[in-house]
Structure formats: structure tokens, C-alpha cells
Amino acid sequence: MKTKTFPRGIHPPEYKDITANKPIEVMPPPEKVFIPLHQHFGKPAQPLVKKGDAVCVGQKIGEGQGLFSASVHSSISGKVLSVEDYFHPLGMPILTVSIENDGEDRPLQEIEKTEEPLSLSPKELCNKVKDAGIVGLGGAAFPTAVKLSPPKDKPVDMIIINGCECEPFLTADYRLMLEFTDDILMGAELARIATGAKRIIVGIEDNKKDAYALFQEKSAGKSIDVQLLKTKYPQGAEKNLIYALLRREVPRGGLPFDVGVIVQNVGTVKAIWDAVHKGKPLYERVITVSGPGIKDPKNLLVRIGTPFQEVIDFCGGIEDGTNILLMGGPMMGLSQWNPEAPVIKGTSGILALKTPVSFKEYECIGCSRCVEHCPMGLVPTRLAKHVKYNHLKGAEEWGILDCVECGSCQYTCPAKIYLVQWIRLGKNIIISNKRKKSA
Template identity: 40%
Template structure:
């Protein structure tokens, strides 16, 4: 049935058709080529992978390459022969680059494999029918090359409202689909029925341009009473585009960036439908296609049904190529085709035309001129784009603007470039811009993928580190539990051994009975230890060991029972005293003593550390008191109450005395340290008075003693301060006169200290100088010179701006001073009397 209800598309052009060159003769069968080159990438998606080996003999229709992904298609042998090569071969692409292919040397027999037609395909499951189409290696024969099985695999939620069969063939020169519809209309309709059965569309629409009246009549006759809707519409380029054809036949537009499936449409080329018929009803894979051989450089333009992999040179020779006339060899039509760099390339599944043009027929375009903003390109664009703006954005590589202006809706039909009065190759700019954007997006996706991989790796490492830490803690806990269990077992063993010995002694056992009791106790301890290990880690070895230990303990206990039954014990002694309190007190005192010593070893304490030290010392005194009480026998007479006050006074005085001594050891005291020292001395004086009172001294005697102690302490502090000042001045390299004054002050302070010590209640310390000799003035002066010279040299060496001659002079000065000091020291030793 036929309907004239069609719609029009925006833009479009009417270039010379030139179809009469090749549509006047039937489809021809070219001779079988001696050598076929079958590329592995004849479709969109992943290339196929060879499944044959070199030297293998294959039959016509045999699978020679497997699909490697969901968007892929297998490859089959176009004829019978031998696999002679697998590797890079010439490939039909504008770049002229090689591509992987399988080379078959024909044996001339053209022998088929055993075909398995499925005439009753309606009884097959849809999945099996779809798999059959996939295994046949069918891809779109209209030029895009998208695998047909992938296109037919629609989502269940997307109902296919219309199956659209594309018989438009709008591009000039090409007549392959026209001749196919004329001669294979029945096969076409049968293929459409298979597709309709598979996808169950609401309606089937067949679109053919009105410049193919013979094809329209042939298809109408083949449809017969079927409910397929054939629509013939006016000729316009590029009405054969998928989105344009949908708009012409249904009046609906595919949304920008969308697919026909988004609006419930599915398009298939007429050649694809015939290939589906051959695959299902004849069992033949896709190994050949109808191709137009045309152009004024050919003496016999025609359409041929050529095998995939046939060299282009063989086909052109069959069509009578006149090499002297050939200017350009184009694969495809003049609008969307591309120039082949060589005739060595093979025919592939998407090759619908080979155009051998002359120079007069397709002259080279004139040089491009600047855009005059005429707007003709926008009027001709079938996708309603703004080619002029896209051109400017492509020149400036403004990718975001290109995407905003829907660059990827461009079907690269070439209508804009065809009408451009400035001869600007607009499509070439668009193709380059698309390539740049795709490459940039691939880089971004790769970078994002790398980032995700890095983040996942970091997460894995973090989890692994956490697991390691958890394992380490678990091991530490197990080790701690094992150590505690071992210590408990050892302690239990020793206690049980001691208890057993004591009990044996108390019970009045004989020597033999004591020995048996100890052995029985030790066997029980070993059994308990093994049982704990078995509970923690159950192994066959531990189980057998526990069994043996249990038997040994039972035997030891039986021997003990027999010995006691033979000779019962005679007497028992009173139980021993319990030492648990004393042990605990000892442990606590030892721990506190260790903490106090650790803090006392620090050179300088801050306020918090000083407070902590005081607290620990108080706790230590309490612990020592508790230890003394625990070690005191219960029968000992109670100590008087005033002993507690005496002990507390002693402890407080000792703590204050330690803090004062620590401050007195410092070489120099600042203001805060001096104030702290005075405060501690006052507290120490009060503590000593309290201690004297607790010891039973009279207040008068305590006051006299305290006054003497104050004077002694002040004298000691004065000596310490004078000594610190002297050391500080010597380190700073002070003048000799200042050093002399400081030494005199130190001597006076030491004399005052000796006088106070003579009158104090404490015995005067015995002053022992040892073998040190007094330092005379000359030695002191020479040492001072050495110190000054060394200080000056170090200062110059630290200064980066110091001159080299100044540093050398300082070094010479230091060497001279050291030499003089050494000579004086040697002479002094020689003059000293021998012991």
C-alpha cells in the first residue's frame, strides 16, 4: 500500500544526480579474485580477532575472526582457499594507514561450508534469532557500518513504534540500493518480515525517493497484501539521513543529541534487510555486497555483487578503467565519500560505491575565501544548525561553544560546503573539531579513570594499613594474654609447689609422700597450662598433649593417694601468714619510686611536672608507710601516734630540700627562678622547724638551729650565684679586670660560707682540693687570650661576609696564643717539684 502523506525537512540541496551512468544495466558478477584481503575492522566498534592460523584451508562462509565485544561483528571467508597472511594490509581510509587483515589465496573452487537455513524462524526464540543475525556478521550496509544485532537489541521499556526501511539512496552517482530493490525486492520484503517478527513494531514504513520508479514498483509488487507502508517522496539531498528520513516519513524529529530509539524508531537499510534474509532463510553470512562502479573514467559503469576483500583495482579493471582519464578515486559518493590514496585497498562491508572521476567531471574546488556571512550554509543545513558560527568556533578551537551549538548533530552531508560561495571546506573543519573534542574527552576520561584508580588504590592501602594495625593489636593482645597466662601459670606453679611443700610439712608427710604430692601438683599445673593453650588455639598436637598430661596427672594423684593411704599423716601445723598485702605494697612503692626517679632526672621542670613530682613523692611516702605497716608483724606493739607526724614532716622536708638543691645546681638563675628558690627556702625552713618540733626539740633550740641553717643556706646560695656569674663571664669572654673582680667576689663568698659553717651546728665539711694546683695570674691571662682569639675566629667564620685575610689573621692569632699557653704550661710542669 502507498501513502503520499509525507513531510519536508529544513534545508537540503539538489546536486546533479548522475545516476544514469550505472542504473541502466543489471547487477554483474565480477570474476573470482585470486587473492582477497579481509580487514578485521569493517564495522563500528571493536575489531574482530582472528580464529584461524597461517596455512589453514578455509571454506566459503567459514568464520575466520570472532567478535571481541558487544559492539563488534565476526568476519567470514568470502571464498575457499588458504590463509597466507595475518597482519597489516592496505585499508580504505583517507589516511592511507595500514590495518590488520587476513589474506586468503583462493583455490578457485569457491566451495561453501554446510549451510543451515532456518526457514521456520517464527518458531525460534527471539534471542536465538538475534544470535543467528550476530553470528552472520551483518552490519549496516548503508555506510555507517553499525552492527545490526546491537541495533536490534533495544531495551524492553522502549517500545518500537515504527520500523523504517531506508531505500532513499539520495547521494549522487550511487545506484546500489536502486538495483538491489529492483532485482531482489522479494528478498527485501522477506528480510523486513524477519525484522518485524523480531522487534514487533507497531508499523513498518518503507521510504524511497521518487527518482527510482522501477524500484518503487518492484517493492510495491513484493509487498502485496502485507501491511507495510511504502512512501515515495520528492528527491532532495540529504533525505537519506536517518534523522531526516524519520522526519520525512513521520513528521517527528529526533531530539538533539538523541537517537531514533529515544522516540521509538528503528531504521535499517534495504541492503541490511537482504543480508538478514540471506542469513536466516539461506544460512549465508555476509561475505558480499552490491557496489556501484561509476564515473566517467570507466568505460562500463555498472553495479556488481562483489566479494568482501576483493581488491579495488580488480573491480575497476572489470568496469574498464581508463587510467589516463582518472583524476580522483572516491569511495562513496561525491558529497560524503573520501578520496582513496591507492587502488590496493580491498572492498569492505560499507563500500557502496567506487567513483572514478575525471578532472572535468569533478574539478578541484577553488581556493577558500573569507566568509561573507551570506547565510546560505544555514539555509541549506538539514539539521537546522548554524554552520557559519560553527566554522568560527572551530577556527578558534572553542570546544564548549561548539558543543553548545550542537556540533555533533551535524551529519557531515556537505550541503553547507556545496552552497558556500567562498568555497570554504566547512565539513573538514567540523570533522577536525569533532576529532579534537573526542580526543580531549578521551584524555579527560583517562585522567578521571586514573584518578579513580589512584583513589581506589589509596583506599586499598588505607584499609590494608588498618588491617595490619588491627592484626598487630590483635597479636599484641594475644601475646599479652599469653604472657599473663604464662605468668599466672608460673606463679600458680610456684605457689602450688610452695603450698604443696608447706602442706606436706604441715601435714607431717614422709619424704616419699612429700615428693609424690609435689609431683601431683606440678602435673596439675602443666595440665591447666596446656588446657589454656588448647582453648586459645585448638590443634591436634595440643589435643594429644592435653590427653597425655591428663593421664599423667591422674597417675600422679593415684600414686599420692596410695602413699597417703598406706601411711596417714601424723600432725598439722598452723597455717602460714598471708604475705599478699606486703607484696602489693612492695609493687606499688617500686612503681612510684620509678616514676619519681624519672622526673628527677629531667634537667628542668615546668610547673605541671613539678606538681606531678610533688604528688608522686607524697604517694611514694604513703606507699612506703603502707609497706612498712604490712611488713610489721601483727604481734608488734603499736607505734605512737606522733610517729606519723614525724614521718610526714620528714617527707615534706626531704621533698623541699630536693627542689632547693635542684635549683642551686643551676649555673645562673633568672628572676623567676630566684623567686621560686626563695619561696622554697622559706617553705623548707618551716618544714624543718616542724620536723624539729616533731622530734621533741624545744622551740628555742629549734629557732637557734633554724637561724643557723638560714645563714648557712644563704651563704651557699651566694657562693653558687658568684660561681655562676664567673662562669658566665668566662664563657662570654669578659675583660680580665671584670673576671678578676668576679673571682674576688667568689673568694669572699666562699670565706663567708666557711665562717658560717664553722659557727653552725652542722660539722664543717672537709675541704679536699685533690691534686689541683693553684692557677697563677700569667696562666690565667694566657688562657684568657686563647679564649678571646678562639671567640673572634668563630665569629668571623660564622659571618658569610668576612674577608679571607681577616679569617687567616684570626687563625694566626689563635695559633700564637695557644703556642704561648703550651710553652708556659710545659715550663710550669718542669719547674714543679717531683712527688
């Protein structure tokens, strides 16, 4: 069967067989949740509750501030214990609402369901998505209502539904595609209506042929095109996916809007359907808990705010010899130093690994492997050197801001140079300098 793809990239071992055949299990809500008010791209939400308040499941506890922000909802019913700084998976303290579970799981009565969601206007749909606090569930946590509102001068003709899940180990999206196919297709249709796009394409990697066959069967007779993509990392990165499916190139510094496209992850469109049709805000999500350090790996539906440690305990605990805990996949995931950090909207997985760790970098031998594999056509070795020697202007000229931090360069580097860390550091300094300047 013919597959589509993008230039360059890598083929890391997949390790998806550990959890691919495990249906999504529902993890019972924990005794306490710790819900950060900042779990998304943009400004943190403003707290709407205080210590001692009673809350219901789905109640808004933080209000998104302005365009680039997202509201936050309670994932359990109970009493607010505190609103103060707490550990966050990003590694810094963040204002967090901690709630003690009353064991009743009382839902909020006022959440409005929509019997005819397909009849809503684009504005009504966007408002419901915004109110439900939906963000991109593929990991970037970009506010979805913003994505569904393309600028007037940038009309969108195509919605791409991203079913690649190209990170090793992760199978949460795969299970969603098998178990909630209809919800994903309905959510995709709502996203199409909201943006005014003409067509929907679902892109699925060829290591998930059963999901591909199911989507083909369920979308027969509809204006939905289901395409098979080559299994390659990072196939799911937006710009690569757009090129692979449509041969459209997002310009340097540009966004998918610039080529008439919006990309939504399968979990995100399911969340859109749940919000609009069932009146359910985003207070839980499906994650993969896997790796050689987890005793009983699973795909789990977990309440937002559940501490990682409780999720790990639900999966049998940690194996001896485990030395790395990650939020997300092994290529783009974030190392965790505190297992009390909570599951947030952007948590696609929790991985426990047993891997030899070396902090020694060797000299670059000029082999050019990093260049040959960079999906963005960058020169990672040069970018890292510019940052190392504080030549940020040069790094910018060589396109550092186009780096998607996929880690392909570092994966292939025989000198074990921390290319992504150097590049990420450079990007952060450049972006922060730009913000200071514009302020």
C-alpha cells in the same frame, strides 16, 4: 503524486542514469582477498586464523569483541597468506587477513539454514544476525544485531526500510530493490519480529518510481506501508527520513530508538534474510562502480576483500584525466589514495571522477547559504570557525556533534570553505577527548 520530505537540504545533479539500467553483475572472486578485521563501528574483530590455515567461503575468520563489534568471514576458499596490517579504505593500516584463492569456492558445510525463519524468536534472530557479521550496508556499518535489540525502556513501534539512496551516482540499492524485492520485504519482516515493532514503512525517493510501484504491488495485503519521498539530499539520513515519514524529531544527541523507530537500509534487510533463511554470512555485497573516470560503469556483486583496482579493471579500467577515486558517493564518500585498498562491508560504491581540484579557501562572506541548507538546523560557518580557532567548547554548545557530515553546507558555500573537514576534525577531537576522560 504526493511526496514527503524534510526541511532544507540540497539538490545536487543525480548522475544515476549512468548505471540505473544496468542489472547487478556477479564479479568472479579474485586471486587474493584482503579482509580487514575492522570494517564496522566499534571494536575490531579478533583473528581466528593464522598464516597457512585453509579456509572455506563463509568461514568465520574474525570474532566480534563485545556488543559493539562484528564478526568477519572469508569471502573465498583457499589458504591464509598472512594476518598483518594492510591498507584500509579509511586511510590507515588495519589488521587484515589475506587469503589466496584455491579456485574451488568451497562453501562451509556447517552454516545452518532455517526453513521457517518467521517462527524464530527475537533472540534467535539477533543471534543469527550477529553470527553472520551483518552491519548497516548504507555506509555507516553499525552492527545490525545491536540495532535490532532496542533498550527495554525504549520500545520500538516502527521499522523504516531506507530505499532513498540519495547520494549521486549510486544505484546499487535501486537495483537491489528491483531485483530482490521479495528478499527485502522478508528481511524487513524479520527485523520487525526481532524488535517487536508493529509496522513497517518502506521509504523510496521519487526518482525510483518503478521500485516504488513494485514494492506497492508486492506488499499489497500486508501490514507494510510504502511511501514516496521527494528526491532531495540527504533524504536517506536517518533523522531526516524519520521526520519526513513520521514527523517525529530525534532529540539532540539522541538515537532513532528515542522516538520508537529503527531504520534499516534495503541492502541490510536483504542480508538479514540471506543470513537467517539461507545461512549466508555477510561476505559479499552489491556496489556501484561509476563516474566519468570509469570506462564501463556497472552494478556489481563483489566479494569483500577484493582490491578496488581489480574491481576497476573488471569495469574496463580508468579513463585518462581521472584525478579522484572515492569509496562511496561524492557527498559523503572517502577519497582513496591507494587503489589496492579492499572492498569492505561499508563500500556502497567506487567512483572515479575528473574534477578540477582547488585547495584555496576564501573568506566567509556571511551569505548564510550553509545555514539555509543544513538539514540538521546547524550553523556550519560558526562551527567551522570554532574548530579553526580551537574553541571546542563553543563548537559543542553550537551542536557540532549533531552534524551528520552530509556535506550540504560545503556544497553550497561560494567561498569554497572546507566546512565539513573542519567540523569533522572538531568532532573527532571532542569525541576522542571524551573517550580519554571516561577511560
